[in-house]
Structure formats: C-alpha cells, structure tokens
Amino acid sequence: MKRSSFLFCLWLLSVFPVTSMAMAETLSVVSWGDTYEKAQNATIFKPFSISSGVTVNVVKYSGSIDGLVKRAESGGWDVIDMTEDQAIRACEQGLLIRLNPEEIIIPYRNTDIEEDFMPGSFRDCSIAHSVYSSVVAFDERAFKGEKPEQIADFFDLKRFPGKRAIRRDPSDILEWAMIAEGIPIRQVYDLLSTERGMRVAFARLETIRDQIVWWDKPQEAAKLLAEGKVSMAAGFNDGFFDLANEKNMPITIIWDAQIMDYAVWAIPASSKNIELGKQFIGFATTIDRMAELAEHIPYGPSRMSAFGRVGRHWKSQVQMREHLPNSSSNYKRALRRQSYWYTRTSALRHRRFNSWLRNRK
C-alpha cells in the first residue's frame, strides 16, 4: 500500500508541472523582429508550442531598457531576448529575476553545463544563447587587387580607398581604432580605460573622418555596401551574411578583430509565468534547437555541444559553421565585449564621442 501511494505521489509530482503548463495558455516572448524573429519562430517558438501545448505570443521590442520598464508589466512579458550589457543593467536595477542555470539547462549527456557553454554565458539574471558579432565587411568589387584582411586596413585609406560605413555610436569603432594601432586584443579595454587611450582612438578615427558615412539602424550597414555607396562597412555579421548568401553579392567579412556579443534569455521580474518561462529557456537552449537556429541565421550557439550539430543553411545549403562568429578560425582574433565595462562607461564614451563629432580638428 505504502509503496504504491509513494509512487502515486511521484507520478503526481512529475505530471503536475505539465498540467499547469497546459493551463497557462500563452507565454509572451519578446524578441527583435524581422529575419531574426522569423528564424526563432521556425526553430524555437513553434516547436515549443507543439511539444508543450503553450501558445507563444511573440512581442517585438527595440532592445532598450526603457521599453522593458514601460512595457514589461502592462504587456505581460514573460521571457525576453536581450543583449548582454542591457541584461546586466536591467539585472542591477532589479528588473529581472535571478536565474540558476543548474535548474534550467538540460545537460547534454554527462557534460558539465559550465564547460559546455562558452565562458561567461551565465550571468546573475541571464543565460547566453547565441553569439553574434560586429565585423567589418568589404565590397570585393571596390578592391580589384589586394584585398583588406585585417582591421587596420579599415583605417588605411591609402591602400584601401573609399567610403566607410560606421554606426553613429561610440561602440566597436573605438576598440577597432585601438587594435589598428597595434594594441593586443587582450589589452584593448585596459587601454581604452585611460584618457590617453581615448585620445589615441579618436586620433585614429580622425584620420578617416572625411570618408565616414554614418548609419543608425543595423540594416543600413549592409544596404550601404550593397548599393555601392561605401567600399567597407562596419555592422553586424548577419546583415553581411544575408547579402552574400541570399543575394549573392560579392561581400566578404573580415573576421579579424570581430567584436563578439552574447544574445541572452532573461525573465522580467513582473512575469506571472516564471516557471513556464524557465521551461521555455530550457527548451530553447537544448542543443537541437540551438543548432537549428544557427542553420537559419549566422549566430553561433553559445553551447559547444550544439555547435557541433550545426549543418547547412536551411535554404541555400551553405555549410553554416564557417560563417558563425565562434567557429574556430573566426574566433582566433575575436574581442569579447566586456559587458560590465560597457555598461558602466556608456555615459563617458557617448560624451567623448559626441564632442568629437561636433569638434572637427
């Protein structure tokens, strides 16, 4: 008797979360829209609905913390796809709940999840799922002979003339200016922390000032390049990949000194479906889901075991692994963005950048 009632209890325990899941009809997942969202929809949201019976309600947002503050509660947000630095800031402001990866991540065989994920994937309130990067790409048509190979070439107008498309923002470009000065990648943030470092970076930027075409929305970078308005452009790797892969443009990415970022999952403190949200994150970070996502968009899975499963692009059949930021050859000279530093120095960098924009030497 006793034994069977014990088993009954166990059965209840194991079934209960599933039934409670089924009762919560919808889960609001917030993402970035466009191609990215489409890819997530096909590889994560739909499969999740099928396996759990939960309707995933996809909400689009701009990625800013303001949006999180204003809309999370009223919009009933449950899970958010964020950039790491935003997640860190939101976490410090108490806008997110703390996550314990041990209870969320489903381990692959016997591998330790800490070792399976890329270093720094687990923060207090977030779990990294994808690696994307800021890179420089060039138009093959603009350089007939010698092709640019490293980041210093972006600043070399003599050997590689032409306009440069750069985001109107002090991110990435200051780091690249430092690396172009010959500073080792590991020391970039240490040196950029000094007044002198800022000065050196801006002096380097000054040398190409007249050739800069500024952009504000990420899609513009690839567009400027496609239209032949610039010969080199700084932007996110997925935009350039699309140009080359889907539109067959002669665009090449320079992986040297790529700046790597993590896209992370987080749960807002206002969520009413916290448990379900955690289950969603667990599902979204299983290796099959991660690998399939990387076959739609060139974002590398933050999980080693998933990286190994990435195959060909779902449509063009291009071998995807070599197009991911964290493939071994692309990763060699990557700069990993120091998100804490980034968050804390944001005001300073913007101040310096805006005054540089205003004051032409």
Added chain:
Amino acid sequence: MASLSAIGLVDTSEWINDLVLVSAFSRVQFDGAPWVLVLATIAVPTIGGAIVGLITTRLIRERRPLGPPDTIFAVQTRKKPPSLKSGIMSTIAALVSLGAGASVGQYGPLVYLGTLTGSLVNRIKFGIGDIQAVAISCGVAAAISTAFNAPITGLIFAHEVILRHYSLRAFASVTVASATGYVIANVIFDRPSLFRVEFAGVEHGYEFLLFAVEGVLAALLAVSFMKLILMSSALASKFPIRSQWLRPAIAGLILGIVALQIPEVLGIGKEALRFATIGGAFEINELAILVIAKTVLTALCIGFGFAGGIFSPALLIGILGGALFGMVWPILLPLDNSGIVPYAICGMMAVTSPVIGAPLTTILVVFELTRNYDLTIAAMVAVVFSNLVSAPLFGRSLFDRQLNNNFDFDLSEGRDKAILRLEYISKYMSQDYITVRADDNIATLKTTLAHHNRSEAAIIDSNGRFQASIDLQDVVELSDDTKLSQVKCPDKLTFDENTSLWDGFELVQNFIGESIPIVDSASAKLLGVITEGGIIAAYMSTVHELRREENETV
C-alpha cells in the same frame, strides 16, 4: 611550483587593483562618481602603506621586505636564506603594495617567491651536496620565465644576476625550470606577454649611433634613479617619525596626491608602458613630467618601505625616457628616422640593464618578446653603452650596492674576493700553541719551548689576556731571569675573530714567523693560532670549492 605561484601573485595583485580602483579599467567605470575616485586614489595607497608597514615591522624578522639581494646573498655564500615565515610575509607585503598601487615592481617579489620555492625544495634532502644555489636559481628562473613569458630570459637572468657563474649542472637544471615556467604560462594558461610591438626595421645606419647616445643618456637616468632610491632610504631612516610602520603610509599619501594629477604613476603602469611605443600617444612635456614623477615616486615608495621591485619601474621609466628621446632628437637633428618604437625599446633596456646589472638578460628579453632581430641589435648597442657609463659611476647594479650596504658583501671585484671576505680565518684556527705567563722569566720560556720543540709562544697576562707573541730570537741577548713582561717584543701580526680569509691572505704576505695569533677583539683573549700554511690551505680550499661549483657537470 614557482611558476604557478608567480601567476598567482600577478593575478591577485591585478585583482586587488581592480577592486580598489587602482587600475584604469576599474577607474573609468566610476566616471559618474568622481569623489569616489579621489577618495580611493588617496586612501588606497596610504592605507596599503600602513598595512605594508605593519607587516614589515611586526612580522618580518629582518624588518624590511626581502628581495633579490637576499637571494643573491644566500646563493653566493651558501648561507640559509631568511626564514620561510619572513619570506611569506614579505610576499604578502609585496602583494599589498602592488595591490594598493604603490609605484613598485612585481619582479623583485617574484624573484623572492622563486627563492622561497627553491629553498623549500632544498629542504627535501636529495643527498646531493650544495644544491641550494641551483634550487633557488631554478625557482627564480621559473618565476621570471613565467612572468615575462620568456624562457631564455629566465635562464640568463638566473645566471647573470643570481648565480654569477655558468656550470653545466646549474645550467641544465635552470633551463628545465625555465622551460617549465614557460610551458605553464604560455601553453597551459595562455598568458599574454608583456609587450608585443610591430616594427619594420631600423631604416638608417646612423640611427645606431643615436642608440649609443641614447644608451649613455639612459645610463645617467638609471644612475639618478638608483641614487635617488639610496637617498630616499637614507632619508627615510632619518625621518622624524618614531613608528617605523608609518613610513610607507607617508609615501602612499604623497603618491596618491600626485596620482590625482597624473594617474599613470599608480601601480606598475602597464598602460603607460603600452602607450610609449605608440607615436602620438604622449606629448613631449607629458613624457618628461611622467619620467620625472615615476622616477621620484618609485624611489620614494621603495625607500620608504613599500615592498616591491625596481625591475618593472625601471622598464617603465626607461621606455618613457626612450620615447622621449625618440621624440626630441628629430627636432634637434632633422633626419629621417624609424619612428619612436626602437628608441622606446632601447631606452627601456638601457635603463633597466644597469639597474639590475644584467646586460645579457635585457638584450635577450627584447629578442624574446619582440622576436625582432633589428630591435635586438639596436637594444644591444644601447645596453652596452649604458652599462659602460653606469658601471664606473655607480657600480654593477643596485642589487650589488644594496648587498654592499646591507650585508657588507662586495661583489664588485668578483665572486672570489666577496666570498673570501666572508670566510673568517678563525674558522680554520688551531689550538696547537704554547702560552707563557707575563710574570714568567725567560728561563721558563726557554725550557717550555725546548720541551715542545717550538721557537714561539704567546704571552698571557694574569687575567688571561693576550699580550704579545714572543720568539726565541727576541730573547737571545737577554738574561734568563728577565721577566717576560719587560721584554720588548716587536709588533707582530695578529688577527681577530672577524679577520676574513681575504684580509688574512693579504696580510700574511709580509709575515715572518711560525703562526699568527687570533685574538678576541672584545676580551683580548687568545682564541687560537693559524699558521701561514693554514691560511694558504684555507684560501685554496675555498677557491677550489668555488671552481668546483663553477665546473660541476651533473
């Protein structure tokens, strides 16, 4: 082991730097709260100084931080290095100093950490004679090799600065230790190296002449740096403050106040080191001020008792000075040049080399870190000229001067003399001598001497004090009943318990007689005697021992 602890020391001090807002990386993140920075800049080095002062005065028996001079002394004289506890406390003091941003270096403490590991290994009895020197050198080599990520440098440093001889036995073991340190640093932990520079090559022949000139100027800078350190120590000991532990705190306070204006003076200054090779990062006047500030403040920090080395400050002062030279000369002499990189690197090594007394090490470190042949040759020229100038002005290195001042151990005229000066003759004395009392008469003297078949005796007074040594020749013309106290003996050579083998050997050259009495300098009691032959034998055995060590195979 030495290599691992070296990594530990460097990482921990950097971690503290970030924690207490010494590093630029952490400081910039407090951009919005300037008063936090001001407070931290002044308070951290001051409090750090007080802690270092307390550790040094309460917990280290020698009452000063330990460093390379202690290592050299232990290795050269085969004496036991200071105790394990002193060593550990000194390392902790260094950690606090570096962590709190004192303007001191990390390699001195690393060398001592290597010494500590080496002497720990030495405690395990291998049944091999005098392995201490080799064990310690291995520790030092591993620590330096790890810190610089440069195994050949570690190897040469251990020989040139610590061992001062090249025997196959030492060479083999030190090479293995150095390579191990490199493997741990580079392959297992993938540590970045100190600096990497892009440099195409020296473009004009006449620039080598300029490197030589730079070497001479660098020597002057190095000599002033070392003199300032010695002066600052002297000043500290005269400082009208009774509590010795407050001294580093005062240095810390001054450092903090200067750092409000020039933040680069804090810590080992790895950012400034990096910028020195980038043209346009510094203005000429900024460089000049920084060179002076760093030189003076480092001397202040070291002299006033912060625990830390002089190696990395010398590197920094040198590279900044070199960059300064590279920027100034083209203004005075408008010729084409290869940019400031070679001048910065040459300056760095030309200042460092006389400070640590290691020309070969500094030439090789350029080779290993830059892997650039042109730069190495340029550095070689500058280093040699620098050493040529500084040696007559100051001596071989600051370490050797400190050894001379603190231990009365002078290596400037070679190992032989230094070690012979430390060997006391009293160690070799014999008790085989004849004594007579001062109130005995000559007849007694004669019978005693005849009985023992000797011609010489020592006269002792009624209190047992040594009076003179008397020879049969002195008394031939005197009557038998003359009291010995009335005999006028010619002054003869005597030694005391502090007479070194070196001095004894020099003095004995004019000595005629059977044996030389060794008299206690305080009680005037006769301790024993030594014959001329005894001195020569002792001298030869010490020198032979040194030669044997230098030629040991395995």
